[in-house]
Every structure is written in C-alpha cells, then in structure tokens.
Amino acid sequence: MIQAEKLESIGTLAAGVAHEVKNPLQTILAGVDFLCLHAARRRETVPMVLSEMRDAIRRADSIVRELLEFSATNHPDVRDEDLNAIARHSLNLMQYELKKHHITLAQELAADLPMLQLERNKIQQVFINLFLNAVEAMPDGGTLAVRTYARPLAGERLTASSRFGPGETMVIAEIEDTGAGIPPDQITKIFDPFFTTKPTGTGLGLPVSKKIIELHGGAIHIANREQGGVRVAVVFKTSGGKNHEKETNPDH
Incomplete structure (x- = not known):
C-alpha cells in the first residue's frame, strides 16, 4: 500500500513537471519556427519574439531549479x-x-x-x-x-x-x-x-x-x-x- 502511494505521488509529480515545463518549451519552439520563417523579412518583430523566448527559458529554468530544491534531501550547511x-x-x-x-x-x-x-x-x-x-x-x-x-x-x-x-x-x-x-x-x-x-x-x-x-x-x-x-x-x-x-x- 505504501509503495503504491509513493508511486502514485511520483506519477502526479512527474505529470506536473511535464505540464509545467512543456508550456515554456512550446513557446521557445514556436519562437524558433517563427524566426526561421520570418527573420529575414520581418526584422522589427525579432526583438519581441526573442524576449518571449527569453522569458520562457527563464520560466523553465525556474521550474527545474525549484523542483531540484523540492526533491533535495541533503542537510543544510548550518x-x-x-x-x-x-x-x-x-x-x-x-x-x-x-x-x-x-x-x-x-x-x-x-x-x-x-x-x-x-x-x-x-x-x-x-x-x-x-x-x-x-x-x-x-x-x-x-x-x-x-x-x-x-x-x-x-x-x-x-x-x-x-x-x-x-x-x-x-x-x-x-x-x-x-x-x-x-x-x-x-x-x-x-x-x-x-x-x-x-x-x-x-x-x-x-x-x-x-x-x-x-x-x-x-x-x-x-x-x-x-x-x-x-x-x-x-x-x-x-x-x-x-x-x-x-x-x-x-x-x-
């Protein structure tokens, strides 16, 4: 029973990670696709797209860092x-x-x-x-x-x-x-x-x-x-x- 509950918790956590990280990654991918198609013709939009990609990268990085903090088991350096x-x-x-x-x-x-x-x-x-x-x-x-x-x-x-x-x-x-x-x-x-x-x-x-x-x-x-x-x-x-x-x- 305990093992099943642990597996269920891990599954819930993994699903949450996948959902949260997927969104910023999709933003980055969409930005890359846009730049590949339009960078040469619509240069005025490039800074805006790059800014959105930067924000998405920072969000993904924040999620990963906080998840590492959450899963840490090492004792603090007190x-x-x-x-x-x-x-x-x-x-x-x-x-x-x-x-x-x-x-x-x-x-x-x-x-x-x-x-x-x-x-x-x-x-x-x-x-x-x-x-x-x-x-x-x-x-x-x-x-x-x-x-x-x-x-x-x-x-x-x-x-x-x-x-x-x-x-x-x-x-x-x-x-x-x-x-x-x-x-x-x-x-x-x-x-x-x-x-x-x-x-x-x-x-x-x-x-x-x-x-x-x-x-x-x-x-x-x-x-x-x-x-x-x-x-x-x-x-x-x-x-x-x-x-x-x-x-x-x-x-x-």
Missing part, C-alpha cells in the same frame, strides 16, 4: 545565525515591492532571541517567498506584519506529528497580511507541488519553503486570520545548550 538579522535583510530587499503596492510594514522583532543553527541563504529564500506571497495578496495596499519571539512549550505539543515536545523552546517568526485570505477549498492544497492560483506561478514556492524549514528541523503553518488575511508561522527548535543561554520572553 551555523549560528540571528533570525532577526535574516528577517531584516530579507525585508530590506522587499522595500521596492512594499512601496510599489502601498504596503505598510509593521515589525515586532524580539530582542532576546537565541541564536539558531541555520543556513542563512535558505532561510532568506523562505522569508522572501513568504513576503512576496503577502504582497501579492494585497494588490491595493495593506499591512505586512512581521514578528519574532521565543517561548517554551508548556505541556502541549505543537502538532500531533510534531518534533516539538513539552518543555522545548520554540523560536517563531510570524508573517501576517491583511489581504482576502485563502479560500477554504484551497487551504489544504497550498503545500501541494504545482498547485497555484497565480497566472505565472510555478506552484513550487510554498512546497520548497516547507521542505527547507523541515530540513532545518522546523515546521511551517499557514492559516486564515479571524480579522482577514493570512498568518504564516515559521517555527524553529533551539538546538541545545548554547541556544538556551538567553532567556526567552515569557510574554509571548
């Missing part, structure tokens, strides 16, 4: 990192998008976070993907709220299948938007490879982000907010003694 510093740097890279879409940024980054064992570039990749999703959910403006805090699990488990147990300290990054939220019939599919509601999306951003966080021993949870919009919680476990040297904030 070192002690400040989660707040990674969040701030990622937000700095988003300043243009925030201004362009008239989005207000609200930050509440705890000053007492323990250092975490992270691969900086990978976590930055996750943050930027989540920030971009939030921006796209607020095309007419809104508020992007980013907060970090640490707290111990007091008797509860994070989820039934979680690696986080009672007494362990979690470091949490929360990202909230004030958009329309996720439709109920879609929220269970958001981590499925190739599921997307965006016209130009690959449907691999969230699955890749989830994989990166899980390879760091963490978890990612997405839910609609009662006030509207979406809340994303990225949860990390502190990695032992040296990460507990600073006290966590009991108010969170």
Whole structure:
C-alpha cells in the first residue's frame, strides 16, 4: 500500500513537471519556427519574439531549479545565525515591492532571541517567498506584519506529528497580511507541488519553503486570520545548550 502511494505521488509529480515545463518549451519552439520563417523579412518583430523566448527559458529554468530544491534531501550547511538579522535583510530587499503596492510594514522583532543553527541563504529564500506571497495578496495596499519571539512549550505539543515536545523552546517568526485570505477549498492544497492560483506561478514556492524549514528541523503553518488575511508561522527548535543561554520572553 505504501509503495503504491509513493508511486502514485511520483506519477502526479512527474505529470506536473511535464505540464509545467512543456508550456515554456512550446513557446521557445514556436519562437524558433517563427524566426526561421520570418527573420529575414520581418526584422522589427525579432526583438519581441526573442524576449518571449527569453522569458520562457527563464520560466523553465525556474521550474527545474525549484523542483531540484523540492526533491533535495541533503542537510543544510548550518551555523549560528540571528533570525532577526535574516528577517531584516530579507525585508530590506522587499522595500521596492512594499512601496510599489502601498504596503505598510509593521515589525515586532524580539530582542532576546537565541541564536539558531541555520543556513542563512535558505532561510532568506523562505522569508522572501513568504513576503512576496503577502504582497501579492494585497494588490491595493495593506499591512505586512512581521514578528519574532521565543517561548517554551508548556505541556502541549505543537502538532500531533510534531518534533516539538513539552518543555522545548520554540523560536517563531510570524508573517501576517491583511489581504482576502485563502479560500477554504484551497487551504489544504497550498503545500501541494504545482498547485497555484497565480497566472505565472510555478506552484513550487510554498512546497520548497516547507521542505527547507523541515530540513532545518522546523515546521511551517499557514492559516486564515479571524480579522482577514493570512498568518504564516515559521517555527524553529533551539538546538541545545548554547541556544538556551538567553532567556526567552515569557510574554509571548
């Protein structure tokens, strides 16, 4: 039964790859055919066709790179990192998008976070993907709220299948938007490879982000907010003694 489910998953993934990569390849092929037939006579259209081919190549490349990320099983190259510093740097890279879409940024980054064992570039990749999703959910403006805090699990488990147990300290990054939220019939599919509601999306951003966080021993949870919009919680476990040297904030 398990083997059959694995084969079914592989088949679904392969079908998704074939569909997603086929479209840009067809665009490239059509462009090549056009250039072969008309390049000499209709030179004014050549730059436009080449631009479309370039975009198609970039899309195919993006799909392949994200698929490789999704299928990766190697452990991240971690070192002690400040989660707040990674969040701030990622937000700095988003300043243009925030201004362009008239989005207000609200930050509440705890000053007492323990250092975490992270691969900086990978976590930055996750943050930027989540920030971009939030921006796209607020095309007419809104508020992007980013907060970090640490707290111990007091008797509860994070989820039934979680690696986080009672007494362990979690470091949490929360990202909230004030958009329309996720439709109920879609929220269970958001981590499925190739599921997307965006016209130009690959449907691999969230699955890749989830994989990166899980390879760091963490978890990612997405839910609609009662006030509207979406809340994303990225949860990390502190990695032992040296990460507990600073006290966590009991108010969170």
